[in-house]
Amino acid sequence: MFGFVCFSVSNVLWVIWGFYAGAYALIVLQVCLFLMNLRGLKKNSKGKESAKS
16 A cells, blocks of 8 residues: 555656646656556455455
8 A cells, every 4th residue: 555655646746747847748647557556456455355255
């Protein structure tokens, strides 16, 4: 979970810099990477729940 939070904070910082620099492709990339990371977090949490039962 700590890695997910660090990666999310990093994404937010990149998006802020992207707005400042006008790098809209970077913003789109960071949003896509965040969504992929969120998907992986959900898939891993489901695997942990089924392994506990």
